[in-house]
Amino acid sequence: MRKRYSIYIPLVLVLVDVFIINTVIYLINDKDYLNPKFLGYINLFWILSGVITNFYKIYRHYNYFKVISALSTQAIIFVLGFFTFFTIFREGDIVNNQTKVLLSIILSIVIARLLFVYAIRKYRRRGNNYRKVIVLGADESAKKLIEILKNKKSLGYQFLGYFSNKEEDGTENFLGSISKYESFALAEEVDEVYCSLAELKSKQIKKVKKFAIKHKRGVKLIPNSNELNTKNVSAQYYDDSMLILNVKKLPFDLPENRIIKRVFDFLFAAFVCLFIISWLYPILWILIKLESRGPAIFKQEREGFNGEEFVCYKFRSMRINQEADKVHATKNDRRVTKLGSFLRKTSLDEIPQFFNVLLGSMSVVGPRPHLESLALEYQKDVDNYLERHAVKPGITGLAQISGYRGEIKKKSDIKNRVRLDIFYIENWSFILDVKIVVSTVLNIFKGDENAY
Known part of the structure; x- marks a missing residue:
């Protein structure tokens, strides 16, 4: 970009x-x-x-x-x-x-x-400070917008062309069928994609939104009469005559929210490292070493913010085995040590992840990070799975305090987790983070039957 x-x-x-x-x-x-x-x-x-x-x-x-x-x-x-x-x-x-x-x-x-x-x-x-834009669709509203983008240079848009399944080659600014927009948008570093709701179907709009989230592009909708009351968009007027629906920004699209969350993460993680991990780490290190050979800290690559991999830290709760990076723990898993079982039930095995928070690769609250191999499987079952990558993964999350943690036995398990993760991303607030942290602490003392 x-x-x-x-x-x-x-x-x-x-x-x-x-x-x-x-x-x-x-x-x-x-x-x-x-x-x-x-x-x-x-x-x-x-x-x-x-x-x-x-x-x-x-x-x-x-x-x-x-x-x-x-x-x-x-x-x-x-x-x-x-x-x-x-x-x-x-x-x-x-x-x-x-x-x-x-x-x-x-x-x-x-x-x-x-x-x-x-x-x-x-x-x-004069052609400076512009954003590159393309239009998907060729109905009357789309063509009206195209004229505004081309003629109103003061708006700061550089119109590159439009895609449509109803136009023919040779038409001015026509770039091809709608299916070709993704490769063009990436090659030309397009900033915003305008979608005609009169031509594109809901499935196509969802696909465009998914593409935009993955590649950090803006999406705006050219409305028809059926879309004016949708809750997920806000109205904007270009040139005082052309109505555009802007897909509302998520809370974490606002820099001030990311700053608030990062400050909270850093202070909370620093407190835990200073007053809890400082004395707990050496105790657990000795106990883990006494029960089974191997390092006290288990390191594993997980998918994080924007799908980038990072090294996730945990207290080792299993005996050394070759399936640790491939298979999640199941109920009565023989690989789990006696101490490891206690660590998992109390979530103490997750405490080293506060170092991840300090380093900036994780957050205190957010979607749990998954192995890349498992994430690829989950993407096949859940359409909006990639939206989880819009924020940093968390030590705890809304899905975890809602009972969705531990082993994934059926497709509905991962679908419900992703549903709650997306709800968290779209409805984040500082108060919500505090509530999730408090609920997590209470669950540690109450115990969780899915923690094994």
């Missing part, structure tokens, strides 16, 4: 706003504002309120009306936060220049933001 610089735009805008706020206060040079307490509060309030209201998310299809609307919302919240400071910390005091400070900051930021939007649109009009 080409390098993307648009992801840095929100950060640049934050820095510009903070610079403006502090510069205005410095130039006014009033001790009521030019002090660490007020500066710290007002900068932090502006940034947090901007993140919460999505003030720093400026999409390519946004026009000046959308930008002004976002500025108005942010300005109202900022005014409330501004006066809240003096109500809490300076109640009863007379503070000068409040209107002057407020108007100076807001007007400066409004002017800066409008100038930025003008500059970025002009920059894109």
